[in-house]
Amino acid sequence: MHPASCILHPASFILHPASFILRPCRATLRPVIRLEGVRKRYPGADTDVLRGLDLTIDSHDFVSIVGRSGSGKTTLLNLIGGLDTAYEGRVEVDGRNLRSFGDSEVSTLRNRTVGHVFQAYHLLDHLTCRENVSIASLFARGEKRRDAAWVRRRAEELLATVGLDGGGGRRPSTLSGGERQRVALARALFHQPAILLCDEPTGNLDLETGREIVGLLTELHRNGDMTIIAATHDEMIAAAGAQVLRLHDGRFGDPKRGVE
Amino acid sequence: MIGRGWLRTVTADLFRHWRHFAAASVGIILGVAALTFFLALGFKVRELLLVEIFPADHLEVAPKSADIDLFALRLDLGRDALDASVLTDLASIEGVDAVYPKMRLTVPALASGGDSIFGSGLQTEIVADGIDPMLVADELGGAFREVGGERATTPCSRDEQCGEDFYCDGARSFSGGMCRPYIPVLVSPYVVELYNGAFRRAYGLPKINPDSLMGLAFEMDFGASTFRSSPLPPIRERMRLAGVSDKAIPLGVTLPLGEVRRLNMALDGPESGERYHSAVIEIRSKQSAPGVVDAIEAMGLEVRDRGARRAAFATAVIMVVLALVGVVLIVVAAAHIMHVFYLVVMVRRREIGLLRAVGARRGDIHFLLVAEAAAVGMVAGMIGLATAVAAGVAADAFAASRVPDFPFKPESFFAFSPLLLAAVLTLAVVACVIGALPPAFRSASGDPSEALAGR
Numbered sequence: 001m002h003p004a005s006c007i008l009h010p011a012s013f014i015l016h017p018a019s020f021i022l023r024p025c026r027a028t029l030r031p032v033i034r035l036e037g038v039r040k041r042y043p044g045a046d047t048d049v050l051r052g053l054d055l056t057i058d059s060h061d062f063v064s065i066v067g068r069s070g071s072g073k074t075t076l077l078n079l080i081g082g083l084d085t086a087y088e089g090r091v092e093v094d095g096r097n098l099r100s101f102g103d104s105e106v107s108t109l110r111n112r113t114v115g116h117v118f119q120a121y122h123l124l125d126h127l128t129c130r131e132n133v134s135i136a137s138l139f140a141r142g143e144k145r146r147d148a149a150w151v152r153r154r155a156e157e158l159l160a161t162v163g164l165d166g167g168g169g170r171r172p173s174t175l176s177g178g179e180r181q182r183v184a185l186a187r188a189l190f191h192q193p194a195i196l197l198c199d200e201p202t203g204n205l206d207l208e209t210g211r212e213i214v215g216l217l218t219e220l221h222r223n224g225d226m227t228i229i230a231a232t233h234d235e236m237i238a239a240a241g242a243q244v245l246r247l248h249d250g251r252f253g254d255p256k257r258g259v260e
Numbered sequence: 261m262i263g264r265g266w267l268r269t270v271t272a273d274l275f276r277h278w279r280h281f282a283a284a285s286v287g288i289i290l291g292v293a294a295l296t297f298f299l300a301l302g303f304k305v306r307e308l309l310l311v312e313i314f315p316a317d318h319l320e321v322a323p324k325s326a327d328i329d330l331f332a333l334r335l336d337l338g339r340d341a342l343d344a345s346v347l348t349d350l351a352s353i354e355g356v357d358a359v360y361p362k363m364r365l366t367v368p369a370l371a372s373g374g375d376s377i378f379g380s381g382l383q384t385e386i387v388a389d390g391i392d393p394m395l396v397a398d399e400l401g402g403a404f405r406e407v408g409g410e411r412a413t414t415p416c417s418r419d420e421q422c423g424e425d426f427y428c429d430g431a432r433s434f435s436g437g438m439c440r441p442y443i444p445v446l447v448s449p450y451v452v453e454l455y456n457g458a459f460r461r462a463y464g465l466p467k468i469n470p471d472s473l474m475g476l477a478f479e480m481d482f483g484a485s486t487f488r489s490s491p492l493p494p495i496r497e498r499m500r501l502a503g504v505s506d507k508a509i510p511l512g513v514t515l516p517l518g519e520v521r522r523l524n525m526a527l528d529g530p531e532s533g534e535r536y537h538s539a540v541i542e543i544r545s546k547q548s549a550p551g552v553v554d555a556i557e558a559m560g561l562e563v564r565d566r567g568a569r570r571a572a573f574a575t576a577v578i579m580v581v582l583a584l585v586g587v588v589l590i591v592v593a594a595a596h597i598m599h600v601f602y603l604v605v606m607v608r609r610r611e612i613g614l615l616r617a618v619g620a621r622r623g624d625i626h627f628l629l630v631a632e633a634a635a636v637g638m639v640a641g642m643i644g645l646a647t648a649v650a651a652g653v654a655a656d657a658f659a660a661s662r663v664p665d666f667p668f669k670p671e672s673f674f675a676f677s678p679l680l681l682a683a684v685l686t687l688a689v690v691a692c693v694i695g696a697l698p699p700a701f702r703s704a705s706g707d708p709s710e711a712l713a714g715r
Contacts, residue, residue: 075709083617083709103622110708111619122614122712126276131268138269139619187618 031095032195032227033057033080038089040075040250049075051250052089057243059194062221062228064241071247073231077197080229081114082106094194111139115188115226119200121180123172123187130155130168133186140191158186162216178209185216196220198230202237214240270631277604281632284600285640287593288688292644295586296684297651300674302579307675308668309571318507320362320564321350321556322538341535346559350539353555355548360395361536363520364388367527368485371499371513373478378465385485387512388445390520395540396446396505403502406518407441414439427477427498442477444502446514452504453667454511476501480513483527492527507540538564590691597633597695605629605703612703613711625704630693633700637692641685649676 033055040050049072057063067073078084079091082098085106091098093109101109110116123132133155137146146154159168162182172180181201188196198217202210218240221228230237238244246253274281323340342361351359365388372383393405407425414421415436416428422439430437452470460467478501483494499513508514525533543552553563605612612625620628652674659673 078707078709081617083712084707086707107616107619107621107624110617116617118712122610122617124611124614126272135615136618139615139621139624190618 030059031056032059032061032093033229034090034092035079036090036092038076038079038087038091040072040079040084040087047250049250050079050087053250053252055245055252057227057229059227060221060225061243062217062241063230063243063245064238065229065231065245065247066233066238067231067247068233072250073247074199076247077116077199077229077231080195081116081197082109083116107139108141111136111141112191113194115191115193115196117181117184117188117196117198117201119203121172121177121184121204123180123183125171125173128169128171129159129164129175129183132172132183133158133168133190135187136190154190155186158189159183161189162186163212176209177205178212181205181209181213182216185213189220192224192226194226196226196228198228198232198237200232200234201230202232202234210234211236270628270635273608273628273632274635277607280600280604281636284593284597285636285643287589287596288637288640288692289644289647291586291589291591291593291691292641292684292688293647293651294589295583295687296645296648296676296680297674298582298586299579299680299684300648300652300676302575302582303677303680304670304673304675306575306579308670309575317543319541319543319552319556320538321541321561322564324560324562341537342539342561343534343536346561347536347539349559350541350556350561353541353552355544355552356541357544358394358542360392360540360542361517362538362540363390363517363524363533363535364537365390365482365515365520366524366532367483368488370481370484370486371478372481374476377468377473377476385487386480387509388480388515388520389509389512389537390515390517391446391507391540392517395542396503396507399505400446400503404444404446404505404516406516407443408518408522425500429498440498442500443497443515443519445499446503446505446508447473447501447512448508448510448514449504449506450510450667451508451512453669457665457667457669470504473501474503482523495523495526587687590687594691594695597636597692598698601629601633601696601699602702605699609703609711610714613708616704616708617712622704626697626700629696629700629703633692633696634689637689638685640692641688644688645681645685652676 034057035053035055038050038053038055039048041048049070053076065073065076075084079087079098080093082093082101085098094113098106098109123129124135127135130152134151137151137154140146156165156168159165159182162185164179164182164186167175167179172183175183181204185201196217201217202213205213214237217228217230217237220226228241230241232238321342323342347359347361350356369386369388370383371386372381374382396404416422416439417431417436419427419431422428426439426441428437429440449470452468452473455465456467459465477498479496479498481494481496483492497519499515505514521533541552541556556563612620615625615628616622652672656672656674659669660671663669
């Protein structure tokens with residue numbers, strides 16, 4: 001449900017204290033991500049990186065997960081995004097338990113429902129920016145399969161949205177770090193995902209460029225109807241989130257504490 | 261799933277890692293080239309043996325020999341001829357379509373002529389046999405036929421007065437001649453090959469185009485010999501070459517059966533016109549040959565042209581051995597492809613992780629890598645085929661210019677059939693795909709998060 005659809009129902013609005021923007025009220029939201037007792041230990045490790053996490057994130061939320069390096073932020077995003085399937089507990093996305101998904105279903109989830117933005121961008125240097133943005137179209141199925149002209153147009157639109165209008169033919173190796181992250185963001189948005197997972201999206205960027213990326217995310221959240229979860233230790237990103245979750249040694253801590 | 265995007269991706273990946281794939285392709289190219297070269301050579305040799313040298317759709321049956329060597333002599337204690345009852349028994353064997361008796365000329369003969377080709381007349385002792393014209397009707401039509409019923413009594417003084425298939429016998433005699441038919445004869449391709457390959461060199465004679473020999477006329481004196489004369493006066497006949505056929509006697513000339521029977525009876529007694537020295541069995545199919553051979557041997561006869569079977573078997577064995585060399589090369593190349601693909605997927609681990617992060621299923625990754633392997637196999641295979649064909653052409657050119665002529669020397673020693681090329685190309689592609697399967701499965705086995713993190 002798009003936030004704008006609530007405007008005709010003033011009672012359904014609250015003033016969000018963190019972002020000072022009009023947000024849909026809780027009554028119109030629904031849980032889109034739910035974690036119950038999630039534990040994760042990497043092979044060979046002595047301790048769990050996630051220690052029985054419980055979490056509910058509603059649709060249209062902008063949640064910042066903050067914590068030190070090694071606190072489990074990336075692992076948490078990987079579990080939510082279906083990139084990591086080895087864990088204990090229950091992870092639900094859009095009401096469905098990921099553990100019940102086969103390879104085909106979890107791939108469809110990654111293709112349609114979840115968009116990933118990585119700290120290291122993970123762009124393919126042998127492809128153009130346009131091809132990088134539209135790479136998810138190679139694996140689209142059903143109604144998401146589109147012809148080449150549509151795919152090209154969509155990629156150009158998204159590049160324009162992230163401020164790289166006309167740069168579709170360039171190779172990632174010719175771009176600055178900020179531009180690469182914009183391309184990565186455009187790639188994550190290709191299939192209009194319901195959930196956008198950003199893992200340290202400004203981690204490799206300077207302050208000014210990071211601010212631009214945060215601005216883009218905020219604008220996307222304001223104008224779109226997607227749930228954004230950003231893992232960061234960047235105060236600026238944390239502040240952009242409507243909800244801040246502190247992750248410390250695999251557990252959620254006091255959300256009122258500042259960013260470490 | 262296959263679309264332009266996939267095709268672009270596969271092509272881009274191939275170009276990106278071309279050094280790896282080029283190294284991996286060397287084995288496939290060599291294997292395909294060797295396999296194709298040897299198989300094409302083997303098929304051609306087999307074709308030469310079975311079709312031209314030892315035709316396998318006919319078997320020649322003869323009395324079983326029981327020779328005993330006694331000092332300088334070899335005594336033949338076995339039956340030396342077939343009679344009409346044996347021919348009837350042969351015709352009743354399951355799988356036999358027809359029986360064509362052959363009769364050897366049992367008196368000596370001298371052949372003379374050839375002025376128009378050799379510049380001067382040649383005279384030579386010659387052996388002859390007779391076959392049923394029906395045996396060669398398919399290949400020669402009516403050119404080789406019995407002429408006994410055509411003996412004309414038209415008086416003449418010149419050959420032109422007698423018509424195309426007749427000559428004027430005794431034209432120079434005082435009383436004038438009589439028109440008589442030419443007796444059509446056949447020669448074996450062995451004779452032509454022997455002449456062109458060896459005989460002509462020894463005597464400095466020109467090489468002969470077999471087609472130009474058609475219609476060559478010469479005389480034969482039956483019952484005449486430079487060694488020993490027949491007690492009866494010889495019979496002179498004028499012969500005309502009607503064709504070249506592998507059904508003809510290997511060294512000598514072959515006449516219509518009725519003519520040989522007539523000459524034998526006239527010069528060697530009536531009983532020699534009823535004795536056949538062998539018979540050609542036309543078999544229904546090559547598959548029925550073993551059963552026919554068994555039945556013939558059960559009758560106390562022997563099949564003479566077992567050389568065909570031995571030659572075919574020997575060729576098949578040699579071909580299999582040489583082909584195995586090519587197959588082993590391809591198998592080794594497939595193992596090399598596997599190692600290269602392990603390396604490639606290791607280098608592309610993060611890339612594959614990303615593809616899975618944006619929605620690629622494991623099957624998509626498998627397909628991507630297998631498609632790349634198939635493309636490598638296809639390109640390498642085609643280069644290998646081109647190499648084999650080029651090597652074949654070079655070998656043929658070398659053989660044509662440097663290797664002396666020999667009987668049945670073919671224009672090409674290779675049979676590069678489209679089916680062979682397609683089969684070897686398919687093998688190359690399949691080998692590459694099989695080689696790429698383990699790395700493909702390995703590459704997509706873990707979670708994308710592991711690949712992206714480089715774990």
